[in-house]
Amino acid sequence: MITIQKYVRAQSLEEAWQLNQSKRNRIVGGMLWLRLGRGGVGTAIDLCDLGLNTIEETEDTFSIGAMATLRQLEQHEGLNAYCGGAVRNAVQDIVGVQFRNMATIGGSLWGRFGFSDVLTVFLAMDCQVELYKGGIVSLEDFADMKKDNDILVRLIVKKTPGKMVYTAMRNQRTDFPVITCALSNIGGEYRAVIGARPAKAMVIRDEKHLLPGDAKAFAAYAAENAPVDSNIRGSAAYRTHLIRVLVERAAKELGGM
């Protein structure tokens, strides 16, 4: 369990950023993962007073503040209508309602966790993140960036026309996933996103143009191109097998096969 010397509700992003430049200080998201860590935090920086807990829908985008909770994502009708329920499917088995009322989109993305259903599903869409100092960056680039002392302000989901499907394999409901899989056709581009490999989610594009015709062939292609490893939840071989099965199912669900 961590110890915290001081708690500050930042009154501006600049104040939060200034405080976050010290290595001993930490931004607090839902605090679910952070509190399981060890060691001492100088100042816990809370963004809860900055109005970042909303999901705003415009004609072209959804702007999701960093402090919006996973439960808000699950319940947002507009977002789920756009993605065919993929976001709801991605978060609904994350622990329980109480947990999802606390876990934030900012914390989920900032951690770039290997097990993240959230990173997986949004990598399948046309998404960007807004960093306070770093500006607007594609989510895919952000996922590859090293963690620094910037602040994730919001996730921007562009309403690029398309379809997407989310599926995952868990040993039991509410556990960490053994593998996560999102498949989308956004703006005419097919992409599979595979996470919990157990490394963080990666994007596999249909460079051989196997879709929409051959779901099985694309599933095999995804399985070949997604490096996997073993951990307590499953072996590398099992994960590769799951990728083949889940991508094929997702491709058939996506339609056009």
Place this chain on the structure above:
Amino acid sequence: MDIKLKLNGKAISAQCDADTILLDFLRERGCYSVKRGCDTSNCGLCTVLMDGKPILSCSMLAARADGHSIQTLEGLQEEAADFVGFIADQGADQCGFCNPGFVMNTIALLRENPDPTDDEIRAYLAGNLCRCSGYDGQLRGIRSYLNSRKG
């Protein structure tokens, strides 16, 4: 640090450390229904309502509750009394340790969705773990309560 919040409808001012966990803060004020279970945000035993929404008090800083309303089972006895008898009738609360968390989350479920299906009940209560019962007793109890309301 000083915080102000509403606890079970009563405004309180209190001092706490920056890393005081809400669960400990509440137990220090006599809310013993709030129990420490897994302490890793997984079991639902420490469920309380913050501004009406169920959260895990084991993973919330007390400082974060500043300016908010917190309800524990101590403040919701009447609302809970409606259905806990139905759960008890099914023998669902064997050791009883998980019960306060189940009851708190069931209150949240029924406020949000007064007529849930069995699947909706299972989904909403998925974050509450019980080592005794296998969950069927709780489900039967809630179903029985809902059926009784329909006459």
